[in-house]
Amino acid sequence: MTKGNNIKESQPNNPLHGKTLEAILVYLVSYYGWEELSELIHINSFRSNPSIKSSLKFLRRTPWAREKVEKLYIDTLK
Incomplete structure (x- = not known):
């Protein structure tokens, strides 16, 4: 392991650490639903x-x- 990898792996206070974009999106959709999510973040998709x-x-x-x-x-996690 290189020194750079150790820094990346030691982020216990970073709520995004270890989360994929897909996991984040699935969580938000399950929490808010597509309609509310589209109101919070104006994205056509x-x-x-x-x-x-x-x-x-x-x-x-x-x-x-x-x-x-x-x-x-x-x-949302707060």
Whole structure:
């Protein structure tokens, strides 16, 4: 193991540590539902025929949207 990996693995206070984008999205959809989620974060893939697959594709290509989803996830856990 390199030194860089040790830093990455030791983030016990980071709520995103060890979470995949898919796991975060599934949690948010189960917590809020697609309709409320689309009101909280204005993304077309949450509004028009929403699915985990299409939303993940968009979020992986769109950093600002991914940041909003990650922030909502953190705020939801509080």
